Amino acid sequence: MQRARKILKSTFGYEHFRHHQSDIIAALIKGEDVLTLMPTGGGKSICYQIPALIREGCGIVISPLIALMQDQVDAMNQLGISAAFLNSSLSASEQRIIEAELSSGELDLLYMAPERLLTPTTLSLLQSTKIALFAIDEAHCVSQWGHDFRKEYQQLSMLHESFPNVPRIALTATADARTRTEIISQLALESASVFVNSFDRPNIHYAINESGNSRDALWSFISENHARDAGIVYCQTRKGVETTAQWLSSKGCTALPYHAGLSQEIRQQNQQRFLRDDGLIIVATIAFGMGIDKPDVRFVAHMNLPKNIEAYYQETGRAGRDGNPADAWMSYGLKDVVGLRLFTEQSDAEERFKRVMHQKTDAMLGLCELTSCRRVALLAYFGETLEQKCGNCDNCLNPPETWDATIATQKALSCVFRTGERFGAQYVIDVLVGKTNERIENNNHDKLSTFDIGHEHTAIEWRGIFRQLIAHGYLATDAEGYGVLKLTGKAWPLLKKSETPQTVMLRALRKAKTKKRKISVAASELSTEDQQLFETLRILRAQLAKEQNVPPYVIFPDKTLSEMALVRPHTSSQLLEISGVGQTKLERYGSAFLNEISSSAQ
Template sequence: MQRAQNILKSVFGYESFRHHQADIIAALIDGSDVFTLMPTGGGKSICYQIPSLIRPGTGIVISPLIALMQDQVDAMKQLGIRAAFLNSTLSVIEQREIELLLSSGELDILYMAPERLLHPTTLSLLDNTEIALFAIDEAHCVSQWGHDFRKEYQQLSMLHERFPGVPRIALTATADNRTRAEIIAQLALDQASVFVNSFDRPNIHYAIHESGNSRDELWRFIQETHAVDSGIVYCQTRKGVETVAAWLSTKGRTALPYHAGLNQDIRQQNQQRFLREEGLIIVATIAFGMGIDKPDVRFVAHMNLPKNIEAYYQETGRAGRDGKPADAWMSYGLKDVVGLRLFTENSDAEEIFKRVMHQKTDAMLGLCELTSCRRIALLAYFGEQMTEPCDNCDNCITPPETWDATVAAQKALSCIYRTGERFGAQYVIDVLTGKSNERIENNHHDQLSTFNIGQEHTGIEWRGFFRQLITHGYLATDSEGYGVLKLTRKSWPLLKKSKTPQTVMLRKLRKAKSKKKKAPAIASDLTTLEQQLFDQLRALRALRARLAKEQNVPPYVIFPDKTLTEMAIVKPNSQGQLLDITGVGQTKLGRYGELFLTEISNSSQYSL
């Protein structure tokens, strides 16, 4: 472990380990298997990178997305680590060169997808290679209950049988108790040491609201809080991705689409631009983001309801990996609620799977309709207890109001019953609010006692009520996909006189409000010292951008913002002082030390 501590400082530029990193590394060095849950940005990679440098042989990292391997390898090479990847983006000659490096023991770390690993040729190659360890990244992909199921992951249990003397580490940032159990069972990790870190990401502000006009609300959120920042916007459909990306572009932001229907070269190009350029927004389906290392994503926005809390946590966790304040913003509506239930109900899955998926959807909806601290509920889902409100979610900052909606619920349920449980929400709302049209008149529903009894609420408010009534189990939708509203057993006590009076409490609908954010400082507002810091950071970022462009790597691979900020504050004037800066190791000191010391000296003199 002393050697591990030395590598942490000399290679990675960090003084001390975080979370359970030291214990995980010690277990792997000793040859033990490990299963670990660590939040996104918590330092999972170091847990297998350092043992790969210490143990004899090459560390084999199994990663589900080949699109990100290039950037991961680029980052390793910047640190002086002999890293490579094997995937279909390489030519036959390039693949052969990598295989020769592996066979000759000239690689510290090799990345590959599970499909590549399971190929007989690859397994034969590994049989004749000294392997330091196997790292199974994004291990939740093994679980059929999870949100990123990959059937190839379930075959990785063969590593235990074929390479019994090689330690394995399975890593994930999201897994509830059921998913954890399946990962351990599927990967034969019964004897593994288990390390579960806190799931809390205190720097992320969570905000969830009911949608009225989602695009306008998204734009208001971006303009008020992240006018020049990088971010990710998730949409449910490919069409939604294309539409929102084009719309944001007309608003003056650089917004690029990403979904599985795009040409692979376009997807790769858009992803690389997002990683390398500042202030760019990527609009994507959930096909984007797993393994993204970009540290300065300042916001993640959802235009639709994620299918479960695991997916929501995984996707929002891509914001604020650098530990600085970030936002997780979401807008959802009645269509999302109905759509998720129908998607599960109409699938070919077994009934037990459908039940579990419905439970996960209910948990996600519960998080949305919550009136108390969202972070407490989010952590509780993953089995972690938090006793005090976080003061960094919308419910803590602006507590929602509730109201006695019993009469409104009775009107809604009665109208659905009297129209024959044959119509969707909009039709029922038209009846409730007295909007007569040809269809309503042909059905004689303008003659019903429930016609025009709901004028006290707007159509948008009624849609919110219906969504909450579905969430709370008073209403269900048809299984054919038409969105027809039907009463449930739970609804009947509200419609009939009951010995025990029923009360329905709902949260009041509120317009989306962005949390107040301090406006960016302009030069005229800065003190002399702040102006010096501002100038130095600008100069250091310009140098970093030039170096990154020359090497065709993301800027944060050279140095992250956190390192540049510390340089600007400390103003090191020697290589020894620069080496004390977090994130500066021996290799980067040798490559960039004099360049950054010169820039710091020049910009300091200029500021003075």
């Protein structure tokens, strides 16, 4: 670990490990398997990069998207780490060169997709090579319940059988309890050490609103908060991507589309521009984003409802990787809900899978309809408790209009109880609104005291009430995926008259008025003079990046430049004290940046 700490400083330019990085690295160095859950921007890559440099052999990184491997390799090479990738973008002769470098022990890290790794040729090559470790990135792709399922990931359990003495680390930023269990089972990680870091991204401001005109709301959000910032706008359809990108361009933004209907060449070109240019907006379907390392994405906007909380968390996590303030903004409508339900119902999936998907959609809607802190509910979904309100979401900063739903809640909970906690929301709602059908009559539930006691609300309104009660923790759904509603411990005081009276406030149907909110961006706390130097350093960084055809942030992120502008180092040793400046980058860029800082002082 002494060597690991030395590499952390000399190669990566950081003084201290974060989260569980130190424990994870120690386990891998000893040859142990690891499963780690760490939020986007939390430093997952260092967890396998440093052990790969310390252990004998090459670290094999399994990544789902070949489009991102070039940037990951560029970032490693900038640090003086010998890294390469094997994928279909290389010619046959280029692939042979990489294979030869692997065999001769010249590589520290080699990136490849699971499809490539599973070929007989690649497996034969790896069997004859000294392997330091296997890093399975975006491990949630193994889960059939997840939003990024890749069947090839489920075959990666063979690594345990074929390379029993090589440690494996599975990494993800998004996994609820069900997905974690599946990762462990599918990848044969039963003996692995499990490290779960906080899912909280306190620098991200969450805001969700139901809007009749999402496009106008989007423009107000961007123009008021992020007029010159890089961001991602997610749309549900390819047509939505194209029209939104054109509309933003007509407003004066630099906005590019990204979806599976575009040619691979155009997709890659637009992605590279997004990574390399400042202030560019990418408008995309969910085909875009996994593994994006751009640290200065200041906002992620959703024009439609994500299909589940895992997808929402994964996509919003691409904002603010540098730790500076960022926004996760969403506008959704009833058509999104109908569309998601229809898509699930019309799929050829088995019924249990459909039930789980509906359950996840309801959880996502519950998050949208909350009146309380969104961050508390978001973290609770992943099994994490936040003891107090975050103060950095729309509900905390602009509390929504609410109504006293105590009586409605008592009716709902009572009906769940009297029907035996054996049915889903729709059945309970049918009983509440007095709907008669063969199933209800056969169960004699038309004779219950709760039959037709909820006719003051429509079935649609009751669905909203039930979603909020689940989100508030009064009701839970069964773990088996059947959607059966169960009362929680929190529900019982409302059903017992002897208990101290409680009031349940739920989100009103009317939208709450919101105040305009401005957020600071990278280096916003600098003085005017320091801000000028920061902009000068960004220009220098852009020139160097263009010369090397790499994204600017792989040279230095904004956070490092803002610290340079504030501290104004004059010597190499002083520059080395800046976070993000390691020995290799000092040698490559130190004199250029020191000269620029010196010139600004004259």
